[in-house]
Amino acid sequence: MTTPLLAVEDLEVAFRVGERSVAAVKGVSFAVAPGETLALVGESGSGKSVTALSVLRLLPYPAASHPRGRVLYKGEDLLAADEKALRRVRGNGISMIFQEPMTSLNPLHTIEKQISEVLSIHRGLGRAAARRRVLDLLEAVGIDAPETRLGAFPHQISGGQRQRVMIAMALACEPDLLIADEPTTALDVTVQAQILTLLKELQARLGMAMIFITHDLGIVRRMADRVCVMQNGEIVERGTTEALFAAPQHAYTKQLLSSQLSDAAPPAARDDAETVMAIDDLKVWFPIKRGLFKRVVGHIKAVDGVSVTVRAGETLGIVGESGSGKTTLGLAALRLIASEGRIVFLGEELQRKGSRAMRPYRADMQVVFQDPYGSLSPRMTVGDIIAEGLRVHDKGLSDRGRDERVVTALTEVGLDPETRHRYPHEFSGGQRQRIAIARALVLEPKFLILDEPTSALDMSVQAQIVDLLRGLQARHGLTYVFISHNLRVVRAMAGRVVVMQGGKIVEQGPTAEIFEKPSHPYTQTLLAAALDDG
Structure with a gap:
C-alpha cells in the first residue's frame, strides 16, 4: 500500500451516559490510500458511523470523547487539531455525505445558497461564478433542469433529489477524501445506480479516496477495493473485497453474507380468491397555481387513472421510482388524501363516505410507514403508542385488556413485552419498525x-422483517400492499407486482413473470439497475 491519505490508529470513542462511560468504538485501526475505496460494513450499532464522524470530529462533544487513538490526515492528527485547522480540512480536504439529507440541509435556505456557501468559504468564488459551478454540480449529480431548482427549498424537492444535492455539496470543492455514510439508502434503484456510477467516475477523474459506509453488500462488491467488517465497535475482519466475499473467515461476516433475501417469488393469489380492495380509474391530481389570484394553470398528475385489484391473503407489490405515484396511490386507497375514482373495500364503496363514516373501516385498514423515527411519537411510551388505536376503535376494552393486547402484539413481532414502558429513541431502527408493525397489528386488521x-x-x-411479515401473513391471513423501490425485497414478498411510472401503471402481473420476462422498457431498466451487483 502507498503512503496513506488517512490513517486511523487505535481509535476509541466513548459516550458519557449519566455517571458512566460507554465505549462505542474500541481500538479501531485502518488506512486509506489516495484513490482507494474502503468499505465499512456492519449492522446498526456496530460503530461504523461513529468511526466516520470521528474523522472530522463531528460527534457531540463533550458527551463524546476519544480516550485514545489518532486520526492522521496527510500526517496531521485531526483529533489534536484546533478549530481553525479543522475548518480548513472539513468540506475542502475531506467531505461527508450523510444518510438523511433533511437533517443535513438547512430548511430555511435555498438549494443555491447552501451549495454556494461551500464554494464561497473554501474557494472564494463570487456570486456569478458560484452560480455557474452550482449548475454544473447539480447537472453532474443528475438533477433535471437544474436552473429551475436553484430557488427551491429542501422540502420542495423529493428525497432522492435532496440526497443528490447533498452529494453536490460534498463534491463542490473536489475533496481528497469523501466519506459516504449510507448515501444511497433512500434512493430508487435506477438513481442509486446513477449515483454509484457518478461517484466512481468522479473518483477516477479526481483521484479521490472514499470511505463507503453501507449495509448493502451488493454496493460493497461493486464499489470497494477493501472491506472492514465491524461488530460491537470493533473490526472483526478485513481484507480485499474479492477475498472477503469468496472466503469470509469470521462467523459474523459469514452471517452478514448469508442474510440475502430469497430469489424465489411467492405464488400469486388465485383468481377466485375474495377481492379485498378494488380500485378503478383512480386519479390524484394536485393543482398548480400561479399569479396574483392563484389561478390553476395545470395539474401534477400524481396518480392518473390507475385500476388495480388486491385479493385476500396475497401480497401485491407496487414498485417505481420516486415521484411515480406509488405512495400517493397507497394513501388514496386508505382515503388519507382526496382522490377521484372508485375504491371498493370488502364490497363497500368508500369514495363517498365522510371521515365519520370511514371510522368503522379504519381498524381493518392499517398502514406501516417508511420512517419509524417520524411515525412514532417520541413523547409516548411504546405501550401507549401501540394501545392508542385500541382506545379509539375498542373503547369497551379495560386497561388490563388493552395491556394484554399490547403484550401479544409485541410478542408477535419478536420484541420483549417488558420493553413496552420504554420510549422509541431507546430502540434500534429495526426494533422501531417492529413497533410500527405491532401498532398496526394490534387492531387485527384484514388489510395492511x-x-x-x-x-x-x-x-x-x-431479511428478519420480511420473514416476520410472511409469518404474520400466514398465521392471520393478512392481505398486504407492499410499496417499495427495493426490487429484491419485493421479489421476496410479493406474488404479484404493479410497476408505476409517471402516475400510471406501465406493467403488472405475477412477480416471477415480471422478473424473468419484463415487457416494458421501464421495467427492464428498473430490474437491470436493481439486480446488477457490478
Whole structure:
C-alpha cells in the first residue's frame, strides 16, 4: 500500500451516559490510500458511523470523547487539531455525505445558497461564478433542469433529489477524501445506480479516496477495493473485497453474507380468491397555481387513472421510482388524501363516505410507514403508542385488556413485552419498525399497506422483517400492499407486482413473470439497475 491519505490508529470513542462511560468504538485501526475505496460494513450499532464522524470530529462533544487513538490526515492528527485547522480540512480536504439529507440541509435556505456557501468559504468564488459551478454540480449529480431548482427549498424537492444535492455539496470543492455514510439508502434503484456510477467516475477523474459506509453488500462488491467488517465497535475482519466475499473467515461476516433475501417469488393469489380492495380509474391530481389570484394553470398528475385489484391473503407489490405515484396511490386507497375514482373495500364503496363514516373501516385498514423515527411519537411510551388505536376503535376494552393486547402484539413481532414502558429513541431502527408493525397489528386488521418498511434497515434486519411479515401473513391471513423501490425485497414478498411510472401503471402481473420476462422498457431498466451487483 502507498503512503496513506488517512490513517486511523487505535481509535476509541466513548459516550458519557449519566455517571458512566460507554465505549462505542474500541481500538479501531485502518488506512486509506489516495484513490482507494474502503468499505465499512456492519449492522446498526456496530460503530461504523461513529468511526466516520470521528474523522472530522463531528460527534457531540463533550458527551463524546476519544480516550485514545489518532486520526492522521496527510500526517496531521485531526483529533489534536484546533478549530481553525479543522475548518480548513472539513468540506475542502475531506467531505461527508450523510444518510438523511433533511437533517443535513438547512430548511430555511435555498438549494443555491447552501451549495454556494461551500464554494464561497473554501474557494472564494463570487456570486456569478458560484452560480455557474452550482449548475454544473447539480447537472453532474443528475438533477433535471437544474436552473429551475436553484430557488427551491429542501422540502420542495423529493428525497432522492435532496440526497443528490447533498452529494453536490460534498463534491463542490473536489475533496481528497469523501466519506459516504449510507448515501444511497433512500434512493430508487435506477438513481442509486446513477449515483454509484457518478461517484466512481468522479473518483477516477479526481483521484479521490472514499470511505463507503453501507449495509448493502451488493454496493460493497461493486464499489470497494477493501472491506472492514465491524461488530460491537470493533473490526472483526478485513481484507480485499474479492477475498472477503469468496472466503469470509469470521462467523459474523459469514452471517452478514448469508442474510440475502430469497430469489424465489411467492405464488400469486388465485383468481377466485375474495377481492379485498378494488380500485378503478383512480386519479390524484394536485393543482398548480400561479399569479396574483392563484389561478390553476395545470395539474401534477400524481396518480392518473390507475385500476388495480388486491385479493385476500396475497401480497401485491407496487414498485417505481420516486415521484411515480406509488405512495400517493397507497394513501388514496386508505382515503388519507382526496382522490377521484372508485375504491371498493370488502364490497363497500368508500369514495363517498365522510371521515365519520370511514371510522368503522379504519381498524381493518392499517398502514406501516417508511420512517419509524417520524411515525412514532417520541413523547409516548411504546405501550401507549401501540394501545392508542385500541382506545379509539375498542373503547369497551379495560386497561388490563388493552395491556394484554399490547403484550401479544409485541410478542408477535419478536420484541420483549417488558420493553413496552420504554420510549422509541431507546430502540434500534429495526426494533422501531417492529413497533410500527405491532401498532398496526394490534387492531387485527384484514388489510395492511406497507410503505417502504425496510428501506432504512440493514440487510440482515431486512431479511428478519420480511420473514416476520410472511409469518404474520400466514398465521392471520393478512392481505398486504407492499410499496417499495427495493426490487429484491419485493421479489421476496410479493406474488404479484404493479410497476408505476409517471402516475400510471406501465406493467403488472405475477412477480416471477415480471422478473424473468419484463415487457416494458421501464421495467427492464428498473430490474437491470436493481439486480446488477457490478
